[in-house]
Amino acid sequence: MPKVGILLAGCGVQDGSEIYESVLTILALEKAGATWLAMAPDVEQAHTVNHYTGEETRMEEQRHALTEAARIVRGKISAVSEISAHDIDALVIPGGFGVAKNLCNFASAGIEARVNPHVERLIQELHGLGKPIGAICIAPVLVALALHGQNVQMTVGDDATTSLALNRLNAQHQVAKVDEIVVDAKNSIVSTPAFMLAQSAAEAEPGITKLVNKVLELIP
Numbered sequence: 001m002p003k004v005g006i007l008l009a010g011c012g013v014q015d016g017s018e019i020y021e022s023v024l025t026i027l028a029l030e031k032a033g034a035t036w037l038a039m040a041p042d043v044e045q046a047h048t049v050n051h052y053t054g055e056e057t058r059m060e061e062q063r064h065a066l067t068e069a070a071r072i073v074r075g076k077i078s079a080v081s082e083i084s085a086h087d088i089d090a091l092v093i094p095g096g097f098g099v100a101k102n103l104c105n106f107a108s109a110g111i112e113a114r115v116n117p118h119v120e121r122l123i124q125e126l127h128g129l130g131k132p133i134g135a136i137c138i139a140p141v142l143v144a145l146a147l148h149g150q151n152v153q154m155t156v157g158d159d160a161t162t163s164l165a166l167n168r169l170n171a172q173h174q175v176a177k178v179d180e181i182v183v184d185a186k187n188s189i190v191s192t193p194a195f196m197l198a199q200s201a202a203e204a205e206p207g208i209t210k211l212v213n214k215v216l217e218l219i220p
Contacts, residue, residue, distance in 0.1 A: 002219050004029055004212075005088040007080070007119065008040040008069035009098030013195070014049035016065065018096035020201045021136050021194050021208060022072050025092050028212035037088055040069035041116045042079040046101035046108075065102045080118040085125030089219045092212065095137020095194055106141050111168050113145055120146045132188040132218035134211045138162065140191045144171040153184040157193030179206040183214055190214045 006025055010016020017040075029036045045065050048057045070077045093099065100107040104115040115123075123146035126133055135143045140154035141162060149170030156162045156173065163173040174182045178197040183190050192207035 002034045002089040002216055003087070004034050004036050004215065005083065005091040005122075006036050006038045006073075007091060007093045007103070007122075008038060008065075008072060008077070009096060009102040010040070010045050010063070010065045011068040011071045012049070012051050012098075013096045014051055014054070015045055015047060015063075015101065016068055016096055016098035017072065017094050018137060018195055019072060020204060021094035021096065024201065024205050024208045025094055025136070025212060026073070028209045029092075032213060032216055034216055037083070038069070038073040038077040039080045039083050040066045040077060041102060041118060042066045042081060043102060043116065045098070046105070065098065080116070080122055083122060085122060085129055085131060088126075088131070090132045090134070090215045091122070091126055092134035092215060093136060093139035093142060095139050095196070097138070099138050099142050104142050104145055106145065106165075111165055115142065115146045123147065127187065130188055130220055132190065132215045134215040135189065135191040136208060136211065137194040137196050140166060140171070141169070143189060144169040150187065152187045152189050153182060154189060154191040155180075155182040155193060156191075157196040159196055162196070178203050179210070181207060181210045181214055185218075188218050190218070
């Protein structure tokens with residue numbers, strides 16, 4: 001039974017992981033008969049957003065990415081620093097602004113961004129071993145940054161700004177619809193737009209399910 005890592009970045013679309021994408025990933029993995037191992041970096045979030053008002057909260061309300069991500073998975077989570085590529089058969093990264101704020105600083109630094117060192121290590125280890133990586137929503141940017149422009153092929157839907165950033169990172173962007181996936185078979189990387197295009201969980205689900213099933217298919 002394959003074990004798939006799920007890399008989270010907090011809890012909530014504005015400052016952590018997108019909850020619908022995370023839960024749909026878990027559902028697809030379990031329905032496919034796979035087990036999963038959730039993880040997140042043991043770091044403070046870049047900031048915290050009030051998801052009711054959409055406003056950034058005061059600095060004294062700072063939250064912790066690992067602690068917040070634990071909410072999504074009922075506490076079953078590990079720090080990325082504790083996980084090796086040898087512990088899992090594949091990795092799926094849901095989206096959400098936390099990917100660009102807590103797993104790396106793309107939200108503030110653009111293509112000059114740096115990736116959390118433990119996240120970067122894990123992605124590079126997996127890639128080096130030929131183990132598949134699934135990147136949902138904004139997560140392709142993280143993968144491109146971690147792999148330092150190894151000409152991987154991915155999608156963020158049709159978002160012009162983000163696709164330009166991917167191309168400048170030496171990744172090849174391919175336009176895709178909300179229910180489509182892009183498969184880079186050479187690099188064992190699968191991506192889907194999800195909430196880069198979706199307006200509901202029902203719209204995001206087909207692409208995420210296809211991504212999960214393809215990631216499982218690519219496991220060596």
